[in-house]
Amino acid sequence: MRRLPTTFLLAVVFLLPSAALAGAVEQWGTFELTLKGPVDGNPFTEVELAATFTQGTQSVHAAGFYDGEGVYRVRFMPPTVGEWAYRTASNRKELDAQTGTLIADKPTAGNYGPVRVRNTYHFAHADGTPHASVGTTCYAWTHQPEKLEEQTLATLKAGPFNKIRMCVFPKWYAFNRSEPPRYPFAGTPPNRWDFTRFDPAFFRHLEHRVGQLRDLGIEADLILLHPYDEGHWGFDRMPAAGDDRYLRYVLARLAAYRNVWWSLANEFDFMKQKTDADWERILKVVHEADPYRHLLSIHNGTRLFNQTDPRLTHASIQNGSAVADFGRAGLYRDVYRKPIVFDEAKYEGDFGQRWGNLSAEEMVHRFWQGTIAGTYVGHGETYRRPDEVVWWSRGGTLHGDSPKRIAFLRNVLAEGPADGFDPIDKWQDDRTAGKAGEHYLVYFGKERPTAWVPDLPGKQKSLTLTAEVLDTWNMTTTPVAGTITLKPKDNYRLTADPPTPIPLPGTPYLAVRLRAVAPKK
Structure with missing residues (x-):
């Protein structure tokens, strides 16, 4: 030639x-x-x-x-x-x-650098600024008409989320069975593609949206592969050489964006055409192709991947029951010893499927359960709409009642320990997190207490604290008058002395925040 x-x-x-x-x-x-x-x-x-x-x-x-x-x-x-x-x-x-x-x-305002793992179980930006992950899922938002994508960005700008899970490839699934405006490969839709030739326009559009997320301070958790194709386009069943070429091309284009995270796949085990050996190869390709070592994970359906692999920076978990009650979520920390993100704890909505019909109260409750366990939880919304524009898939606007309550929690996280919330006594107290001697968050879940006598895990000789009652559903913070002195109850607990109870309103989803009083100089 x-x-x-x-x-x-x-x-x-x-x-x-x-x-x-x-x-x-x-x-x-x-x-x-x-x-x-x-x-x-x-x-x-x-x-x-x-x-x-x-x-x-x-x-x-x-x-x-x-x-x-x-x-x-x-x-x-x-x-x-x-x-x-x-x-x-x-x-x-x-x-x-x-x-x-x-x-x-020097970086300009709002540029804190890429997010890294810090203190084993938590995240921080490269400059040390803490990052408490408060994410949402919107799989196919970059494959929609221009007007709808802009509406999604406006919703994100006004919302509480600092991370979004999103697919690189388009999605062929319930409430999203339409051809996208552009495709990743040269060829003829729906399934005649040349997997050796990319369509740069597709990737320029993706980059543009990732850049806009960066400017909003939102991390783009890019799902590189997914099973929601069902063979319609064939992107879910490319040959190994096609997968590897595609992965290297995506990383060459996007690794230099500070706000990207890599997710090898969503529900990797539902991609039946790929073996465990394929996933090991894919992990190797992505890890080696990223010179910046962005955060890297893989998300499960019903079977967990080997999350102990050191190349995986954090564990992206689908398990709604783990954050439905006390004492479960923290077990993942002990097993994997890395940050745990329950990216899918089921979704607020009214779908017939059990994964898409949480009440707003339950969605918020699961966020708080994750927080108390020293882990992180992701949001999603699946309300049926006449136009079939569902947030979890296509974006648009949010219709649920959980986001503003999640915003309340995000403020609590921002005011918490710089190193992140950790269980104070993971063996015996599954409702108290924070940093021993300095910051305590006690969550009561669905109980309806009318009073609580401060009683905390710890071995300090004594502590003097201020207290506030947090109504996590009504989003109120009520200071408790005066200070509280805690003294040893036994070798493991501190209790109020005198044992004066804090009045509580007898409603569910309450928490008490206690912070140490700085000694006078």
Whole structure:
């Protein structure tokens, strides 16, 4: 095949908020190197491109990708401020050995860096800012008409969620059986595809939406594979080479976005065409293709994956019963010793299916149960609508009563221990979390107490605390007058001295928050 003549063009593009300095990228921003290269043959499979970015002893190797019409790109997320040098490597001369430098400035307001695991069971951004995951599920929102997608973004902007679970591929499932505006591969819908040729327009659209989520301070938990295709398009049953090529292409395009998390699959065990060996290979591909080590998980249907694998940063669990009552959710912490996110604890809604008909009260209750256990819980909404626009799948607007109560909880989390809520005594007290000696949150669940005498796990000689009664459903915070002194009851508990009860309204979903009084200087 005769090679077409090409002209070389080098350009540098910075994906920056308007406040950033011209000619510079901010730390944890996205630097983009654009090159003009060959269009002959199949550039997606025949052209190799990567770049190595260095600063002192630091080195980041970033894969490049073909973006159509002779344009090649390499994206880089600077992990530190200062000058970085880069050098490209390619099997095509016009793309190879291109060098240059860039300056990474201090991050602008709202840029805390990518989320990492901190203190074994919790999360924090790269700059140390705590991240208490308060997520929602909206699988196919980026595969909808423009107006509906913009409505989803407006809802997210006004809502309490700082993470959203979303599919890269479109979804063919109940309340979402329509062809999307764009497809990931070249070919003819519904199922005649060339899995060796991507449609860059599809991925540009996805990137645009991920960037908008980033600007809203929302993490994009990208579900890379899923079973909700049912063979309609065939994206759920590509050959191994097709899966691997697709995964590397997605990571080359999106790994330099600070707000991405990777989910290998939703309900991985429902994808019957794939074996356990396939999933091990897929995990290896994603782990090795990500130079930034973004958070990485895999979500289960009825069978759990090996969540002890150290490449999985946290355990993404589907189990509504684990957060339906006291004492269950925390067991996952002991087994896996990493952050536990109940991404699917069932959904608020009125579906006939048992996974989609929680009351709002039950949805909120499960969030609080997860919090007391030192874990995190995800939201979803499945109310039937005349237009069949259901949040859990297509987005749009929220109609349930749980989100504003979840916002109340998010404020409680923000005012809690910087290291996250942990059970104070996981062996004997399954309703008290916080940080011993400093911060206590006691949740009563569905009980209806009319009074509570402060009694907490601990071995301190004494504690002086302030107290507040939290009505988690009515979203009220009522201070308790004065301070409370706790003294040892035995070797394991502290109790109020004198044993004065705190009056409670006798309604369900109550909590008491107690915080240590700082000693006078």
